[in-house]
Amino acid sequence: MALRLMKSLPEIEDQELVARTLDGDRDAFGVLVERYQDRVFGLVRHYTRNPVEVEDIVQDTFLKAFTRLSSFQRQGSFHNWVYRIAVNTTLDLFKRQGRNPVQTVEDPEVIGAPPTRSLMRPDAQLKEREIAEVTHKVLAELPEIFRTVLILREFEQQAYQDIADLLGISIGTVESRLFRARAKFKELILQRYPEYGQVE
Amino acid sequence: MKCEAVKPLVAGYLDNELSESQAAPVRQHLLDCAGCRNEMQSQTAQKSWFVPTEPIAVPDGFATRVSRRAFAGDKGLLVPAPRQEVQRGEARILQFVIQMTAVAAVVLLILALGMKFNAHPEGSELRADSSDLREALEVMERLNREEQFQLPQDNPPGASQPEATQPVGSGVGK
Known part of the structure; x- marks a missing residue:
């Protein structure tokens, strides 16, 4: 029955589904979950490659969203709101587990000297999966604040303003973090794979 | 535009974050300047490391299951009850x-x-207060002297030494 009802709801706006959920409509919340589950799974997967952990985090994300639904600002984007919860849930979990503790942008070891070589494109012989593996290994070594802006910008194609809203920071901070994150990403790739470097 | 003004805008240009009024002069400069074009190509090359990943398979019935759990009052595995x-x-x-x-x-x-307050030495001179000990040593020395003095009378040579079991001061009064 739930599935049948959910199929009649897909055209309804997010705000309406939120209102119905708050009125106790379980199917409405199911539609919201179904609408965004692919994207949230995709987002969380950039943080961890463990599929069980991904599922747990995504599930927690939606359960948290449900408990906080009354605080959702109806004029805002539900997608951005859920994304923010997903990022925070992931980072909270990592923090509790002592994985990749947050480092400040001002940490000189984090910023380091800008690489003097530029990064080449990945080898045409490499398959997309292999490139993604390399990229995610390097991303995993980045401080959380850098990893998150890179994931949101480069994988999720989020606009600077959306990233700023999502993380609760200014656009200027987004630009600054992206600049440093890209420099650090390049530095780490060149350390691991010096063959991809070329003199600028 | 000069290179110094263009280079910081290249990332925003590639990310489509510039307004048209900002992007147009950058575009023109990139056509004219090989150095800045290289910078743009370098940043474009770096972007190509972020390839789209294959969509992850969401478990069947995930949405229905989560919705049911949410309405059942489940707040999640990772937070917050066990943590509290x-x-x-x-x-x-x-x-x-x-x-x-x-x-x-x-x-x-x-x-x-x-x-x-109880064991602090008195006076400014730092030394152990040994007056009692000194008096005791003097008494013992005096007793020994008296005893040695009396030994030849009470214990002739060759006799056993029963006095050794007597108290030190037992012969003083004799």
């Missing part, structure tokens, strides 16, 4: 350690004050 329990337990242990540390500190303070 752990935090409460940790808080109790921490509170106990702090209380014990405070008690130990007070005891140490009392001991230190007691030592300061």
Whole structure:
């Protein structure tokens, strides 16, 4: 029955589904979950490659969203709101587990000297999966604040303003973090794979 | 536009974050300047490391399951109830350690004050007060002298030494 009802709801706006959920409509919340589950799974997967952990985090994300639904600002984007919860849930979990503790942008070891070589494109012989593996290994070594802006910008194609809203920071901070994150990403790739470097 | 003004805008240009009025002069400069074009190509090359990943397979019935759990009052595996329990337990242990540390500190303070007022040497000269010991040594020395003096009378040579079992001062009055 739930599935049948959910199929009649897909055209309804997010705000309406939120209102119905708050009125106790379980199917409405199911539609919201179904609408965004692919994207949230995709987002969380950039943080961890463990599929069980991904599922747990995504599930927690939606359960948290449900408990906080009354605080959702109806004029805002539900997608951005859920994304923010997903990022925070992931980072909270990592923090509790002592994985990749947050480092400040001002940490000189984090910023380091800008690489003097530029990064080449990945080898045409490499398959997309292999490139993604390399990229995610390097991303995993980045401080959380850098990893998150890179994931949101480069994988999720989020606009600077959306990233700023999502993380609760200014656009200027987004630009600054992206600049440093890209420099650090390049530095780490060149350390691991010096063959991809070329003199600028 | 000059290169110094263009280079910081290249990332925003590639990310489509510039307004048309900002992007147009950057575009023109990139056509004219090989150096800035290289910078753009370098940043484009870096972007090509972020390839789209294959969509992850969402488990069947995920949305229905999550919705049912949410309406059943489930707040999730990772937060917050078990965490609060752990935090409460940790808080109790921490509170106990702090209380014990405070008690130990007070005891140490009392001991230190007691030592300061009861066993502090008097006077400015730093030396052990050995007057009692000296008196005792003098008494013992005197007793030994008296005893040695009396030995030849009470114990002729070759006799056993029963006095060794007698108290030191037992022969003094004889």
